[in-house]
Amino acid sequence: MPVIEIEGLTKTYKSGLQALKRVDLTIEKGEIFALLGPNGAGKTTLISIVCGIVNATTGTVIADGHDIRKDFRAARTKIGLVPQELTTDAFETVLATVTFSRGLFGKAANPALIEQILKDLSLWDKRDAKIMTLSGGMKRRVMIAKALSHEPDILFLDEPTAGVDVELRRDMWAMVRKLRERGVTIILTTHYIEEAEEMADRVGVILKGELILVEEKTALMKKLGKKTLTLNLIEPLPALPADLSGWDLALKADGNELEYSFDAQADDTGVPSLIRSLERLNIGFKDLNTRQSSLEDIFVSLVHRDGETV
Amino acid sequence: MNFNGHGVWAIYRFEMARALRTLWQSVVTPVITTALYFVVFGSAIGGRMQEVDGVAYGAFIVPGLIMLSLFTQSIFNASFGIYFPKFTGTIYEILSAPVSSLEVVIAYVGAAATKSAALGLIILGTAAFFVPLQVLHPFMMLGMLVLISVTFSLFGFIIGIWAGSFEQLNFIPMLIVTPLTFLGGSFYSIDMLPEGWRTVALFNPVVYLISGFRWTFYGQGDVAIGISLAATLGFFAVCLAVVMWMFKTGYRLKS
Structure with missing residues (x-):
């Protein structure tokens, strides 16, 4: 009511x-x-x-x-x-x-x-x-x-x-x-x-x-929430290998961390295939974690999507 | 709920409490000021003055002095009462409350008028210490006292809503009302003025108020009591109309 x-x-x-x-x-x-x-x-x-x-x-x-x-x-x-x-x-x-x-x-x-x-x-x-x-x-x-x-x-x-x-x-x-x-x-x-x-x-x-x-x-x-997968690499990467261009990746912390943003609701999140590709390329990682984006991320992306600056 | 009595009472009590907190400023200052007028005009100068219309000069000025305090205190009380919440921002609560504009006016103006009417009576009591007083028409006197307190409180309320700064708050009382009161026969009968000036004085609305109030004391005034009453009621009606218009349009209260 x-x-x-x-x-x-x-x-x-x-x-x-x-x-x-x-x-x-x-x-x-x-x-x-x-x-x-x-x-x-x-x-x-x-x-x-x-x-x-x-x-x-x-x-x-x-x-x-x-x-x-x-x-x-x-x-x-x-x-x-x-x-x-x-x-x-x-x-x-x-x-x-x-x-x-x-x-x-x-x-x-x-x-x-x-x-x-x-x-x-x-x-x-x-x-x-x-x-x-x-x-x-x-x-x-x-x-x-x-x-x-x-x-x-x-x-x-x-x-x-x-x-x-x-x-x-x-x-x-x-x-x-x-x-x-x-x-x-x-x-x-x-x-x-x-x-x-x-x-x-x-x-x-x-x-x-x-x-x-x-x-x-x-x-x-x-709906708007994205998840982020962070991999702590054993060896820092100087640049993203071309073979990984199929994923939305970013290198963080001087190449020590690999960050992957993905849509958690999608049928194919791309996570398993990414990990398989990393193995194939011999890129090792010590640890990994995933994080749900907060309302704050959503808000910021909404505001920016509108082409406005806050 | 057609009348928010609790709301009116809350504002009224709030305003009265403000006066009690500042008792010194609200009551003692005007009383001392008035006493000074009696010493200066009544005793020092008054002794050398002849009677005015058969009334001793010291007694003659009493109604005018009460009016002088009534005007300034009514305006001050009511204008400050509504201006201060506007200034501090606490007006938000009044604006968001289920009180009509009429109720807000009744509460603020009622409190301001109560204070100045009480003050008028205190000054009357003070005057009795200095000069022999007589009040020929006590009920008319009280009626005029209340009516003029209410009217000038309404006028002060308008100034309080209109004012955008403390300077503006003082502007009208200092530059218009006080001169008009001094020139309006507080201390003399306008019959004492030369012919031309007497005509000019009749354009001063305050003359009618003071004359009417003096009539209730001594049974005589510069103008007929009927005209005085009509002028007072007319001013009251104008102020009331302006206040209602202000609330209706949200003038300087709501954006």
């Missing part, structure tokens, strides 16, 4: 910058969707439109069955947003600012729930501290607590782990999993491809205001 339906969304800023060129996207209830893209690709613009911070030029967005313009109250009540920038009220206390957020989103006070959220984010001990006295990582936690205070069904995390230490990143991933178990739909943007790889059910790649691809993460990695 779709929880967000985006249709024909475009955004042209007053400066003439076309941030979004007709985006259509459906997000399913309960999934974790990762929006990948380089800086300035339109990720934040897309999120800002859905959350009501930026007006779309054309197009419609339906959130949980409610049009975000005509029925903004119902739509926004369902949505929580953790923006990219650390924007907090410096002089407020942690508890006050999180309580404020819940009220702002039209929910009656619920001190027990706020306490639970603050405890989950390791903020309870800091509840009476002024926000300006907190570290960057703690401020990020405060912003997450604010976004969760009104129990949203849809949570947007814009670059949640940018500039965040390892511990917080781990906590955040744990929190995202917990929210998903509760049925919360999560949309996150990130440059960190490992994050998408680790968390997401589906991945969308946005480039220069266009969604160039939306795919199940596993299917994407299967």
Whole structure:
């Protein structure tokens, strides 16, 4: 069941910058969707439109069955947003600012729930501290607590782990999993491809205001995933022998390593025949390993295939 | 949910808490400033002045002084209240919340007006220490106090949304409102002006506000109370219309 339906969304800023060129996207209830893209690709613009911070030029967005313009109250009540920038009220206390957020989103006070959220984010001990006295990582936690205070069904995390230490990143991933178990739909943007790889059910790649691809993460990695076979040679090779020109090979580490990229899904991967040819040519190897290409490799190849530079 | 009462209350409380945190700046400074006016104009100079329209000069300036504080504090409170989140970026939360523009206005303007109306009463109390006061129409006086607080808070809200920098935030209060207030009969009756200048003064909208407020104290003003009320309500309506337009179009709030 779709929880967000985006249709024909475009955004042209007053400066003439076309941030979004007709985006259509459906997000399913309960999934974790990762929006990948380089800086300035339109990720934040897309999120800002859905959350009501930026007006779309054309197009419609339906959130949980409610049009975000005509029925903004119902739509926004369902949505929580953790923006990219650390924007907090410096002089407020942690508890006050999180309580404020819940009220702002039209929910009656619920001190027990706020306490639970603050405890989950390791903020309870800091509840009476002024926000300006907190570290960057703690401020990020405060912003997450604010976004969760009104129990949203849809949570947007814009670059949640940018500039965040390892511990917080781990906590955040744990929190995202917990929210998903509760049925919360999560949309996150990130440059960190490992994050998408680790968390997401589906991945969308946005480039220069266009969604160039939306795919199940596993299917994407299967479809576009290549494997690399690396052979550690006994004797370094000065150059690739002509007899091996039939394979996609590269010499690495001053001729000490032979790398072969192949399509793992193909019927004939070319691996057995390569090894037979090496034996015939008397090229010995000590060790070998194969590696599945990561989402990062896929992303980079996608972006470059488009003829764009990142 | 047709009215987000929790949301309005959250913003209102947030704004009031801001004032309490900066109590010194919000209340004590204007009170001291006003007390200085009484010392200078009321005691030092006032003693040499004759009565104005049958009212001792020190008492005559009280309504004008309250208005002066009301104007500047309403504008300052409301413009700062909305400008600061814009400046720090925390406005994202207001924009993404299920609150209508009207609710946002009610909350911010309500808080700013509450603060300046309370301040107006504090100044009135302060004035009572310096000069003998009389308020002929106390309910009208309170009504005008609230109406003008709300109107100038709306005006301040507009300035806060319009302003792109702290300089611009101060520009209108310093360069337009304060001069108009000083020239608008805070410290004198416009009847004391030469004929030509009196006509010019009638183009100053602040004259009508101060005159109306003075009427509630002493039963007389430079212009009829009906005209004063109409002018105040007119200014209120204009500010309200501008604010609604700003939210509708997202002017300087949403790109």
